[in-house]
Amino acid sequence: MVPFDEIFRRQLRDLFVWRRDVRRFRTDPLPSDAMERLIEVACLSPSVxxxxPWRFIIVEDQARRSAVIDDFKTCNADALHSFSSERAALYATLKLAGLEEAPGHLAVFADKASDLGYGLGSATMPEMIEYSVAAAICCMWLAARAEGIGLGWVSILNPERIHEILEVPESWKFIGYLCVGYPQGEFDRPELERANWEYRRTSKEFTVRR
Known part of the structure; x- marks a missing residue:
């Protein structure tokens, strides 16, 4: 067993604290092998x-990127209309994606038709396929932060439109679209908390004993 001492555990907790959902990126290019290295770490994640089931698409084509950005703008406008009064005004001030600035775009899917694993563990809970991919993204997120690279998960998108833009198999379920690049600043608090949209609760508020 590899020993992990108290110093490492404190540093690991610091990594969790300083991992942020980044929306404000510098335009500096990433190292040429950065995306591949982060995907390699993601593939170390456990899976049911x-x-x-993870499938990664590095989106480099500018026409496809522009189409994704247009879809985000459409979906974001629709989301704005779902709020009213003061909450809508606050929503309009939020920066919710770094699609136009981030040098790296990465789309992540779950292949629900793959026969790898022979269905073990997913017959009773088929959603474990998607959960496995989400866990892989979290591993990538932490690995990126450890390198000083920021990652932003864009969820204000139409999954069907993303399928069309990226021309992926129908059996692939869209999980997330990630912006990857160097952040403009470093923060230990979520941007939505700093913008007074919501605040982080303590673990006690989400824990129940039976």
Whole structure:
């Protein structure tokens, strides 16, 4: 067993604290192998039945990127209209994606038709396939932060439109679109908390004993 001492555990907790959902990126290019290295770390994540259902698309084509940005703008406008009064005014001030500035775009899917893992563990809970991919993204997120690279998960998108733009198989379920790049600043508090949209609760508020 590899020993992890108290110093490492404190540093690991600091990594969790300083991992942020980044929306404000510098335009500096990433190292040429950065995306591949982060994907490699993501693939170390556990998966139900060792199914490894993650599928990654590095989006480099400018026309496709522009189409994703247009879809975000459409979905974001729709989201704004779902709020009213003061909450709508606050929503309009939020920066919710770094699609136009981030040098790296990465789309992540779950391949629900793959026969890897032979269905172990997912017959009773098929959603474990998607959960496995989400866990892989979290591993990537932490690995990126450890390198000083920021990652932003864009969820204000139309999954069907993303399928069309990226021309992926129908069996692939869209999980997330990630902006990857160097952040403009470093923060230990979420941007939405700093913008007074919501605040982080303590773990006690989400814990129940039976």
């Amino acid at each position: 039945g060792l199914s490894q």
